[in-house]
Amino acid sequence: MINSSLKQLGEMLQAKKISSVELTQSFLSRIQQYNPDINAYIALDEAKTLTQAKAADALIASGDTTPLTGIPIAQKDIFCAKGWKTTCGSKMLANFIAPYDAHVITQFDAAGAVNLGKTNMDEFAMGSSNETSYFGGVKNPWDFKRVPGGSSGGSAAAVAARLCAAATGTDTGGSIRQPASLCGFTGLKPTYGVVSRYGMIAFASSLDQAGPMAKSAEDCALMMNVMAGFDERDSTSLQREKEDYTRDLHKPLQGLKIGLPKEFFAEGLDANVGKVIEGAIAEYKKLGAEIVDISLPNTGLSIPVYYVLAPAEASSNLSRYDGVRYGHRAESYTDLMDMYCKSRAEGFGAEVKRRILIGTYVLSAGYYDAYYLKAQQIRRLIAQDFVEAFKQCDVIMGPAAPSTAFKAGEKVDDPVAMYLQDIYTISTNLAGLPGMSVPAGFSTGSDGKVLPVGLQIIGNYFDEARMLNVAHQYQQVTDWHAQIPNLGKPNLVLPEELK
Amino acid sequence: MALSTEDIKKIAHLSRIEVDDNEAAATLTKLSGILGLIEQMQAVDTTGIAPMSHSQDISQRLRNDVVTKTNEREAFQAIAPHLGNGSTEPAVANGLYLVPKVIE
Numbered sequence: 314m315i316n317s318s319l320k321q322l323g324e325m326l327q328a329k330k331i332s333s334v335e336l337t338q339s340f341l342s343r344i345q346q347y348n349p350d351i352n353a354y355i356a357l358d359e360a361k362t363l364t365q366a367k368a369a370d371a372l373i374a375s376g377d378t379t380p381l382t383g384i385p386i387a388q389k390d391i392f393c394a395k396g397w398k399t400t401c402g403s404k405m406l407a408n409f410i411a412p413y414d415a416h417v418i419t420q421f422d423a424a425g426a427v428n429l430g431k432t433n434m435d436e437f438a439m440g441s442s443n444e445t446s447y448f449g450g451v452k453n454p455w456d457f458k459r460v461p462g463g464s465s466g467g468s469a470a471a472v473a474a475r476l477c478a479a480a481t482g483t484d485t486g487g488s489i490r491q492p493a494s495l496c497g498f499t500g501l502k503p504t505y506g507v508v509s510r511y512g513m514i515a516f517a518s519s520l521d522q523a524g525p526m527a528k529s530a531e532d533c534a535l536m537m538n539v540m541a542g543f544d545e546r547d548s549t550s551l552q553r554e555k556e557d558y559t560r561d562l563h564k565p566l567q568g569l570k571i572g573l574p575k576e577f578f579a580e581g582l583d584a585n586v587g588k589v590i591e592g593a594i595a596e597y598k599k600l601g602a603e604i605v606d607i608s609l610p611n612t613g614l615s616i617p618v619y620y621v622l623a624p625a626e627a628s629s630n631l632s633r634y635d636g637v638r639y640g641h642r643a644e645s646y647t648d649l650m651d652m653y654c655k656s657r658a659e660g661f662g663a664e665v666k667r668r669i670l671i672g673t674y675v676l677s678a679g680y681y682d683a684y685y686l687k688a689q690q691i692r693r694l695i696a697q698d699f700v701e702a703f704k705q706c707d708v709i710m711g712p713a714a715p716s717t718a719f720k721a722g723e724k725v726d727d728p729v730a731m732y733l734q735d736i737y738t739i740s741t742n743l744a745g746l747p748g749m750s751v752p753a754g755f756s757t758g759s760d761g762k763v764l765p766v767g768l769q770i771i772g773n774y775f776d777e778a779r780m781l782n783v784a785h786q787y788q789q790v791t792d793w794h795a796q797i798p799n800l801g802k803p804n805l806v807l808p809e810e811l812k
Numbered sequence: 813m814a815l816s817t818e819d820i821k822k823i824a825h826l827s828r829i830e831v832d833d834n835e836a837a838a839t840l841t842k843l844s845g846i847l848g849l850i851e852q853m854q855a856v857d858t859t860g861i862a863p864m865s866h867s868q869d870i871s872q873r874l875r876n877d878v879v880t881k882t883n884e885r886e887a888f889q890a891i892a893p894h895l896g897n898g899s900t901e902p903a904v905a906n907g908l909y910l911v912p913k914v915i916e
Binding site for chain 1 (some may be wrong): 847851854863865872898
């Protein structure tokens with residue numbers, strides 16, 4: 314049952330073969346068993362979760378349901394959920410109990426879904442390994458010595474280890490797709506502006522976007538039906554008609570034009586990862602797709618541009634943490650300035666501080682044109698690369714990450730090496746395009762560990778339904794997405810009716 | 813662009829983050845690496861290219877000038893930090909937030 318799709322779970326719930334309380338309890342039991350090792354969840358509140366499950370069962374009894382009614386979903390700890398501790402992975406917010414719900418949380422509540430808990434993440438979503446979390450790193454379920462990727466590392470490990478039916482994540486520079494690749498599941502970053510950022514703790518506002526992390530493209534489509542939609546409380550939320558993201562899942566791929574950017578297969582890509590991606594492309598050819606060679610010449614500039622824009626926006630966004638109204642206040646201080654400086658020095662971790670300093674520097678008087686303005690100009694060049702590319706193809710494919718999961722501690726002292734993890738994902742955030750990562754196979758590392766590899770699919774603006782179709786068709790002829798890690802402990806013995 | 817530890821301290825002050833001398837030195841090394849990465853931008857000719865701040869060319873929405881929020885002062889003040897300096901009392905009084913005196 315833990316491997317059942319959201320559609321299957323929904324059908325079982327609505328046919329009353331299981332109750333939401335039973336389903337929720339089985340996930341809570343798995344969490345109890347595995348979370349002490351994996352550390353995917355920061356906050357659990359069994360009473361709150363089960364209250365929601367009971368309410369979902371009442372909705373099912375009355376026939377008032379949606380496809381996700383009664384299904385337990387893990388929420389990245391970046392989303393404010395009323396009455397839940399919402400920390401964003403930071404000491405700064407270690408005791409912050411959100412006084413209101415994020416739009417995404419409201420949407421899941423309205424669908425009758427159950428909030429299973431809040432998942433671990435890099436502090437303020439700044440990281441690619443989940444190692445910057447104040448609440449400790451998260452283990453990759455495929456190899457506990459390795460990182461799950463980041464920043465949505467807790468949600469990633471929870472989906473991969475089947476500690477939830479599905480999870481939410483956010484992606485500013487690759488934080489859904491890179492962990493999806495490293496942990497072997499399906500994750501989608503929608504077009505910027507499709508999912509409301511209201512109540513989602515801000516990192517880099519012109520790039521931040523929430524999306525689903527789940528076991529399949531079909532599951533992601535069902536999640537998108539809940540998450541996407543106009544919200545007037547987010548000034549960048551786009552006013553568009555409500556979409557059914559499952560509508561194109563079953564369309565054949567005959568004649569689909571897949572663009573392969575040469576820059577995504579150049580130096581820096583692990584050779585074994587490259588082979589897996591080539592294998593996936595060969596599978597798409599069998600499905601009737603045509604391959605087009607394309608170029609995204611400014612790909613290499615996406616990292617420098619991102620590390621100007623994202624820290625600049627972060628330094629501004631994170632100025633709200635001053636120890637006055639909420640969050641951490643220093644234990645002792647002399648005057649107001651000292652209170653600010655000590656509260657922020659104590660409350661933020663090293664990576665967050667580095668990015669605030671970089672952001673402050675590039676925005677400081679005399680440097681604005683050389684850094685921020687220049688980065689915004691190159692951002693347009695990067696976006697134009699995609700405009701040109703999409704004249705020749707329907708979707709773009711390549712690796713989601715340059716390597717499989719790396720070992721914990723390996724890149725922690727080298728920020729620049731860590732930043733290069735996002736070389737294939739950042740450009741889509743800068744352009745505002747949708748991107749996803751889909752399990753495409755496994756690669757054996759030098760130590761013999763078998764680790765998942767993700768295929769990235771990039772679509773044109775608002776082409777999520779087509780991308781989900783492209784991924785779903787691949788998942789009909791492959792079973793990479795159905796592989797699960799051996800967690801080294803026997804699975805719980807489930808009661809007969811839950812098997 | 814080479815930075816010094818003095819620059820780091822100045823930027824840290826602008827950022828309202830306390831750093832001591834040791835931290836400033838360690839931060840300098842890491843920041844210099846990141847700024848080296850950023851410098852790659854300078855090789856690109858961006859003459860005449862309009863800066864891009866948003867992927868969709870949309871204009872700011874306007875709304876009617878009506879009250880949409882209710883007063884949630886109590887809920888918001890319930891999560892105020894502790895006063896500090898030995899006191900675990902919340903840093904609020906009479907609906908206001910308490911900070912060190914700034915006017916003598």
